[in-house]
Amino acid sequence: MAQGKVLLAGMGEIVVAWGKGVVGCIGLGSCVGTLLFDPRTHAVALAHVMLPEASEHDAFQQPGKYATTAVPALLRVLDVPPAFASRLRAILIGGGELFKNRSQTLRIGERNVETLHRLLRELRIPVVYEQTRGNSGRSFEFDVETGYLQVRAVGSAPIEQNLATVLGIVRKAS
Amino acid sequence: MHALLNELRADALREIGNIGLGGAVTALSDLTGVLFALEAPQVVPVDTRQVPQLVGVEPESLVVGTISRITGDWPGEGAFLFPWESACVLWQVLVQMQPNGLEDLNELYQSVINEVSNIMLGNYLRAISQMTGFHLNMEPPAFAADMAAAVLSAIVVEAMYGQRELLAIETRFKTPAHAFSGYFFYLPETGSLERLFQVLGI
Numbered sequence: 305m306a307q308g309k310v311l312l313a314g315m316g317e318i319v320v321a322w323g324k325g326v327v328g329c330i331g332l333g334s335c336v337g338t339l340l341f342d343p344r345t346h347a348v349a350l351a352h353v354m355l356p357e358a359s360e361h362d363a364f365q366q367p368g369k370y371a372t373t374a375v376p377a378l379l380r381v382l383d384v385p386p387a388f389a390s391r392l393r394a395i396l397i398g399g400g401e402l403f404k405n406r407s408q409t410l411r412i413g414e415r416n417v418e419t420l421h422r423l424l425r426e427l428r429i430p431v432v433y434e435q436t437r438g439n440s441g442r443s444f445e446f447d448v449e450t451g452y453l454q455v456r457a458v459g460s461a462p463i464e465q466n467l468a469t470v471l472g473i474v475r476k477a478s
Numbered sequence: 479m480h481a482l483l484n485e486l487r488a489d490a491l492r493e494i495g496n497i498g499l500g501g502a503v504t505a506l507s508d509l510t511g512v513l514f515a516l517e518a519p520q521v522v523p524v525d526t527r528q529v530p531q532l533v534g535v536e537p538e539s540l541v542v543g544t545i546s547r548i549t550g551d552w553p554g555e556g557a558f559l560f561p562w563e564s565a566c567v568l569w570q571v572l573v574q575m576q577p578n579g580l581e582d583l584n585e586l587y588q589s590v591i592n593e594v595s596n597i598m599l600g601n602y603l604r605a606i607s608q609m610t611g612f613h614l615n616m617e618p619p620a621f622a623a624d625m626a627a628a629v630l631s632a633i634v635v636e637a638m639y640g641q642r643e644l645l646a647i648e649t650r651f652k653t654p655a656h657a658f659s660g661y662f663f664y665l666p667e668t669g670s671l672e673r674l675f676q677v678l679g680i
Contacts, residue, residue, distance in 0.1 A: 315631055328528050331627020334635050354526065354635050369526070402632045403545055403620035404588070412635055424679030441628020443538060453655050458540050458625045459580040 310445055313337070313352040316369035320349040320381045321448045327447035332398030334413035336371075337444060338420055339395040340378045340429065344474035346447040349378040355412065355428065356419040371419040375427070390428035393471050396420060397444045397455060399436040413437065432470040435463070483645070485679055486669075488521045494674075495519030495647045498605040499662055502598035503651050509597060510571045514660075516651040524644040524665075529634050530627035532646070534662050535561050537627035540580065544595040544619035545633050548603065551612035552674055554666035555637040556599045558619075560591070561630065564658045568594060579622060586623045595619040598662070610677045637665035644668070 310326045313319045315335060321327050327350045327466040339350045351367075351374035358370035367377035379389055399417035417436045424431060435442065435455050444455045451468035467473075483491075496519055502577045503514045530537040540562040550553050560568065569576040573587050573588050596619060603614045638644050647664040666674075 308633075315529050315634070316526045331625055331631050332628075333628040333630075333632030334625070335631055354631075355639065373665060400628075400632075401623040402624050403636075404622065406545070406620035407620070410636060410639055410640065441632070443623040443627070445624065456538065458538070 307316050313334055314369070315354050316366045318349060318351045318368040318374070318377055318381060322347045324449040325448045326375065326445050328398070328443065330443045331357050331441045332359040332444075333400060333402050333475050334398070334416060336396055336398040336416045337442075338371075338374060338378065338422055339446060340382060340394070341391065341393045341448070341471050342384060342391065343383050344391060345382070346448065346473070347382055348446065349381045350446070351375075351378055353416055371423060375420070375423045379427075380440075386427060392427075392429045394420075394424050394431045395467070396431055396434040396448065397452065398438050398442055400438050400442065402439060402441055404439070408440050428449065433465060433467055434471075483521070483523075487675055488567060489677070490518045490678055490680055491521045491645075491647055492565070494606060494609065495521070495649050497663070498602035498664075499598075499606045499649045501601040502662070503602065505597050505601045506594065506651075509594070510568070510570055512653050512655055514651050514653045514658075515605075516647075517652065519647055521561065521587040522646050522648060524634060524646050526634065526636075526644075528639075529631050532630050532634075532648075533626070533650075535626045536546065537652060538625045540623065541565075541626045541629055542591055542621070542623045543623055543629045543633065543634060546595065546599055546619045546662075547617045548599075548614060549617070550614040552610070552614060552666060552670050554664060554670065555633065556595075556602070556616065557633045557637075557663045557665065558591075558598065559626070559633075559661040559663070561626075564660060565591060565625045567653075567656045569656045579653075584624055588623075590618045592621055600661075610674065612677070633663065633665070639669055645671070 366447040367373040451473045543559040566576040
């Protein structure tokens, strides 16, 4: 899809693109790629969230690691105060449970997705697209300029979505 | 160097990896009739940002893997990873057939990989028990077949749950007779490392 380089968020990382560029994650298992798009500035911030809740002090060093610290951090990098968060649009990818018959399963993927939904609901940020849960790992790329999203999984063709309309991307007359 | 490690401690962990997996690979050789060889174990702090590159396979290539929780005196997670082509070697050797792609990966094929993991991890833990006097138990392996980076990240997340840092004792095993490589990871709970070093007197 993309010309040029994809700005990848590794586990626990946050990346941001202003107006143009492609962001993405490789190999999401139970992790959730959490994208917040700002229709006003055409910026997108992406966190590769690993775990639902921050209980450790490294949350300050790596806010993207936990859902509870990643969402506020995404608002900060987009420079959007919580009071104006409802203008943002969210996309969630990942949160699968890859291992079958895990006897004492932690259900981390499911809990990541639940926690992110709760946090986004509290900020009144609508989730305009998600491909979450299930049993498969996923990679994705998102083009901030066009709103074009590609999600890849093993054993099936890539799923391609044009999210320009739901994200409120207005095409400039050229 | 990792906060928990100095050179001596890293050496001790490598040696434990060697002894433990030496027995495990012998068990695999006995089971398959194929001679497997170990590479020297590596002890590496896990940098979560680098997880897709943790083993030298394409991040989106198909792999099969297992994870087993280990409980007792040295708790952690034990995980095996096989590139698809290597898993096919195991299936061919052990059941004389192989699945025709991911959709064909039925219970039989999964149980073969689970059993290989079971036998190898059981031997690994037995060797460590004998060396340290530790009491160790393992839960049955859980199975996954998916893109390498996703399986690795799921393993790391499970092991990292509730702890801040993560150490991987990684061992690669190969066989010259087939295009095969397997990877074993032991991801101990970092809190349990001190106990191990105490027993070893270092």
